[in-house]
Amino acid sequence: xxTPLERRQQVVALGMIAAMATLxxxxxxxxxxxxxxxxxRLFAYPSYSSLAxxxxxxxxxxTYALLRAGxxxxxxxxxxxxxxxxxxxxxxxxxxxxxxxxxxxxxLMLLAHGARIESDADKAxxxxxxxxxxxxxxxxxxxxxxxxxxxxxxxxxDAAAPLxxxxxxxx
Amino acid sequence: MxxxxxxxxxxxxxxxxxLVTLWRxxxxxxxxxxxxxDVARVSSPARFWVPETSYYRPLFHxxxxxxxxxxxxxxTKLALVKVVHLAPILLLVVVFVWYLRPQTMAAAAATTLATxxxxxxxxxxxxxxxPLSYTAMAMPIVVLVWMLVHQxxxxxRSAAIVTLxxxxxxxxxxxxxLIPVLVAAWWMRAPGATRTTAWTLVAIGVAYVAMRxxxxxxxxxxxxxLGLGFSIVETPDATAQFGAFPYFxxxxxxxxxxxxxxxxxxxxxxxxxxxxxxxxxxxxxxIINLLSSIVLTAAxxxxxxxxxxxxxxxxxTDARLFVALAIAxxxxxxxxxxxxxxxxxxxxxxxxxxxxxxxxxxxAARVAMAPRRLYVSGAxxxxxxxxxxxxxxxxxxxxxxxxxxxxxxxxxxxxxxRRSEFAxxxxxxxxxxxxxxxGTRPGSPKPTRYPQWVARTMVPE
Numbered sequence: 195x196x197t198p199l200e201r202r203q204q205v206v207a208l209g210m211i212a213a214m215a216t217l218x219x220x221x222x223x224x225x226x227x228x229x230x231x232x233x234x235r236l237f238a239y240p241s242y243s244s245l246a247x248x249x250x251x252x253x254x255x256x257t258y259a260l261l262r263a264g265x266x267x268x269x270x271x272x273x274x275x276x277x278x279x280x281x282x283x284x285x286x287x288x289x290x291x292x293x294x295x296x297x298x299x300x301x302l303m304l305l306a307h308g309a310r311i312e313s314d315a316d317k318a319x320x321x322x323x324x325x326x327x328x329x330x331x332x333x334x335x336x337x338x339x340x341x342x343x344x345x346x347x348x349x350x351x352d353a354a355a356p357l358x359x360x361x362x363x364x365x
Numbered sequence: 366m367x368x369x370x371x372x373x374x375x376x377x378x379x380x381x382x383x384l385v386t387l388w389r390x391x392x393x394x395x396x397x398x399x400x401x402x403d404v405a406r407v408s409s410p411a412r413f414w415v416p417e418t419s420y421y422r423p424l425f426h427x428x429x430x431x432x433x434x435x436x437x438x439x440x441t442k443l444a445l446v447k448v449v450h451l452a453p454i455l456l457l458v459v460v461f462v463w464y465l466r467p468q469t470m471a472a473a474a475a476t477t478l479a480t481x482x483x484x485x486x487x488x489x490x491x492x493x494x495x496p497l498s499y500t501a502m503a504m505p506i507v508v509l510v511w512m513l514v515h516q517x518x519x520x521x522r523s524a525a526i527v528t529l530x531x532x533x534x535x536x537x538x539x540x541x542x543l544i545p546v547l548v549a550a551w552w553m554r555a556p557g558a559t560r561t562t563a564w565t566l567v568a569i570g571v572a573y574v575a576m577r578x579x580x581x582x583x584x585x586x587x588x589x590x591l592g593l594g595f596s597i598v599e600t601p602d603a604t605a606q607f608g609a610f611p612y613f614x615x616x617x618x619x620x621x622x623x624x625x626x627x628x629x630x631x632x633x634x635x636x637x638x639x640x641x642x643x644x645x646x647x648x649x650x651x652i653i654n655l656l657s658s659i660v661l662t663a664a665x666x667x668x669x670x671x672x673x674x675x676x677x678x679x680x681x682t683d684a685r686l687f688v689a690l691a692i693a694x695x696x697x698x699x700x701x702x703x704x705x706x707x708x709x710x711x712x713x714x715x716x717x718x719x720x721x722x723x724x725x726x727x728x729a730a731r732v733a734m735a736p737r738r739l740y741v742s743g744a745x746x747x748x749x750x751x752x753x754x755x756x757x758x759x760x761x762x763x764x765x766x767x768x769x770x771x772x773x774x775x776x777x778x779x780x781x782x783r784r785s786e787f788a789x790x791x792x793x794x795x796x797x798x799x800x801x802x803x804g805t806r807p808g809s810p811k812p813t814r815y816p817q818w819v820a821r822t823m824v825p826e
Contacts, residue, residue, distance in 0.1 A: 199733055199734060202732075202733035202734075202740060203470075203471045203729060203730060203733040204470050204471070205744065206471070206474070206729050206732060206733060206743075206744045206747055206748075207469075207470040207471040207473065207474035207475075207729065208470065208474075209744060209745075209747070209748040209751075210474040210477070210478060210729075210747055210748055210750075210751035211371070211375070211470070211473065211474050211477060211751075212748075213748050213749075213751050213752040213755065214375055214474075214477050214478065214481065214751050214752065214754075214755040215375050217752065217755040217756060217759060218375045218376070218377075218378045218379060218755065219378075220759075221378040221379055221382060221759055221762075222378045224813065225378070225382055228813075235814060236813055236814050236815065237811075237813065237814065238814075239811065239814075254774060254777050254778060255773070255774070255777065258777050258805065259807070262805075262807070298778075299774070299777070299778045302777075302778040302779070302780075302781050302782070303777045303778050305781040306777070306778070306779075306780035306781040306784070307777070307780070334782075337782075337785060338781040338782060338784075338785050339781075
């Protein structure tokens with residue numbers, strides 16, 4: 195026989211247990227969903243079809259995923275931007291594009307995971323960073339990427355379009 | 366037994382998901398590689414037993430050394446190190462529930478809430494960072510020792526208590542907190558805490574402190590940056606500002622660690638929640654943390670003071686626990702005088718969670734006796750408190766996913782600087798290069814993309 199006091203205690207306890215059990219059940223449901231639908235919007239992160247887009251979005255994981263899937267850190271990619279390329283489609287290396295978009299993390303990722311500083315444009319990536327006014331990016335490219343020191347940077351053909359100047363495209 | 370099973374069923378999802386997340390978490394570049402370099406470079410673990418550094422964790426480093434020098438693949442070594450970190454978390458929750466073993470529905474509710482307190486406290490969460498979970502090793506030892514202390518004295522139990530304390534101290538000095546707790550337990554006539562045990566531990570504690578001071582070389586005044594009010598003070602600035610009279614900042618750091626256990630604020634000495642309120646940028650998770658901690662701490666204080674009042678003639682288990690919590694808090698505060706971090710309150714969190722069980726059980730019993738209106742509001746408050754702490758426990762999983770994600774990003778962007786800066790550390794670079802695969806493996810945990818209103822209740826935006 196349950197006394198009124200015991201019944202009250204049980205109601206309080208039941209309420210607490212129900213609240214915690216409901217939340218625990220929510221965890222179970224989320225994990226079942228994760229297993230069943232790993233690409234549902236609860237778990238899937240943005241993905242990109244090109245290195246150019248992933249770099250422009252500063253999405254270092256997506257950029258790396260594309261490299262892992264077979265994209266090259268050194269092959270030229272075609273990029274287009276209303277300001278940076280004045281709307282033209284131009285081929286540049288992923289590293290130069292990362293510098294042009296001023297995204298530090300993709301730059302570091304490319305330097306660590308396969309980008310080779312061999313072409314003249316890549317060697318002048320630090321000059322591009324200077325030209326876009328990003329001293330931090332320029333410094334780390336010189337420190338970790340063995341790129342051109344400031345004094346050896348060629349003068350830009352068009353100061354208003356440093357990326358186009360770097361790759362030798364002029365109006 | 367059925368209520369223990371019910372509690373286990375409710376906490377199992379959070380615990381299992383937490384452990385699986387930790388298991389799949391990549392090691393970080395920072396800390397982990399240097400730690401493995403330390404153990405890889407020496408041919409014997411003897412060096413780790415010389416207490417010349419400010420961070421003295423001989424058993425932890427010896428365990429890592431044994432794993433690292435075993436004849437096994439890198440994957441096996443890394444997996445074993447993870448086991449060393451995960452096993453104590455599992456053991457902690459299992460022995461915690463086993464110790465409480467609820468017999469009624471009311472006790473089951475209090476046990477479930479107390480377990481959520483254990484998992485949802487910043488003091489545990491901050492100790493989950495692989496491979497730095499030294500204190501996590503000592504946390505289940507707290508429960509084991511507390512269980513032994515409340516059983517009839519036997520020689521093997523005394524030996525077990527001393528051994529467990531030595532293991533805890535060997536993994537991190539925070540284990541020293543157990544010594545004053547156990548001496549107090551003997552003074553409060555806990556059945557398993559004998560005079561011999563108490564004096565043996567005092568002797569160990571005195572010898573340990575003497576050894577540390579004897580070997581003390583030139584340690585910097587401040588080892589790490591400090592949080593003060595709303596801003597961080599870097600070590601050179603702290604030395605310049607407080608070097609002449611550091612006792613105020615020492616007291617501030619100690620009080621910060623204690624307050625973090627009791628109120629989840631400040632964090633590392635920084636009053637983030639207060640700052641958010643001042644700047645009108647309130648985040649739901651901070652408010653949930655602060656309010657649930659304030660309410661629970663108030664309940665613990667009420668229960669503790671009541672238990673002390675009732676223990677004038679004879680010490681009760683409740684009164685002993687309340688005193689142990691107070692000592693553990695003071696101990697955590699004292700040992701974090703140099704800088705405050707959430708993880709430094711880890712040892713007190715176990716006592717806090719145990720006290721939470723008794724306090725919530727007592728409050729629920731009192732609420733049941735109240736007049737109808739008070740009963741309804743009291744019951745609603747308890748249900749909300751339980752939900753808040755369960756949300757915090759689930760939030761711990763999301764925090765762990767954030768750590769995992771941060772570690773993965775480190776492996777993507779931190780390699781170039783390290784290859785350059787550590788060019789003369791061959792062992793470091795060799796380990797780092799070999800660990801890239803585990804750091805960049807697809808499918809490592811990432812924060813769940815909950816709707817914003819859900820995510821805001823658990824983690825920062």
